[in-house]
Amino acid sequence: MEPITFASALANLSMMAPEIWQAVKETALMLSIGLGAALFVGGPLGIVLYLTQPGQLFAHRGFNAVLGWFVNLVRSFPFIILLVSLGPLTRILVGSTIGPVAAAVPLSFAAIPYFARLVEQTLREIPRGVIEAAEAMGASPLQIITKVLINEARAGLISSLTILTISFLSYSAVAGVVGGGGIGDLAIRYGYYRFQTDVMVGMVLLLVVIVQIIQFIGNRLASRLDKR
Template structure:
């Protein structure tokens, strides 16, 4: 039963590395751009620090538009852009392009929700003390919401592990690609089951680490 898996060990290791690369690139884009986008959406809301109805409405519509696309369709729609950026539409690097574009608004929305959990009185106190907006954003908003942001990053990581597996359907590489090529096309059920179990283990580990970090950073438990 395990003969196929033992024979495929080199490819399995490569597929794991490809999945980690795709997720790492998309998460880096999410943290770098999604955090800033989420913060700005929060700041421009009515009654916030820097209200701007036009900008807030435009950003919300844009975020909702990108998030409404099923990922498999987004992969296809972004093929010309992917080719322009990565020079190819096949492989983990190419798959990282649509993954990153999908991850930015996804994480931005979660960051916005985490910031909304910050007690409004804490923000008002910082404003009353005359703290500059940069200080309020960094030391009040992001600091108070750090536990929620870690949980948001955990949810995003798990979601995009599954998205990276979906990218294997269109030649993106990774665990999903291996499961489809051998488990589905070649009817090697043991390989399919092994890859699914591997994904389950990875997700469980990510969730455990994320929960642990969030609990340690939660100011309510300090």
């Protein structure tokens, strides 16, 4: 076997450009579905977790304990086990267990409780006095949620979403192990099974670049929205 040089590795990756681009699109599809589920289901779930805590607007110790237990239960599953165990449900929902859309199902199940806890922790940082002032002015519960809680916590929520996106970028790579597609699938098929180290290194570097871009955008948005 000829030794791998930088030039040969670059030439090989250039020839694989269409496959790499397809892998990037598959990863983006998995992330968009998973993050969409996290935002529209996990976000409200996190708000409910916060509002049902003792001393909050809709305090209910029993409901909060049960909901918190369920969130922790789902979060306790390693993603690879969740990926395999949700196979039958994934087949029912999307008709297959292979491909980025199929991989997005367990990704969504993992993202929802993960983001819910991040939202809950972010809302806890809001001073209680801000909420009490809104209540004293006669604000309705919906106004308190939309105009006080979310408005005050928006910088923290952006930071939480950034953390979630980066974490689940690595989860989407794990989905490649079971045919989920994406960058992880490409790295495993070529870098591991075919012993093409240059492809493995190239995919790792690509993930590093994507993470840096996501973190940069998240930091900029959070700093712009930070009212402090």
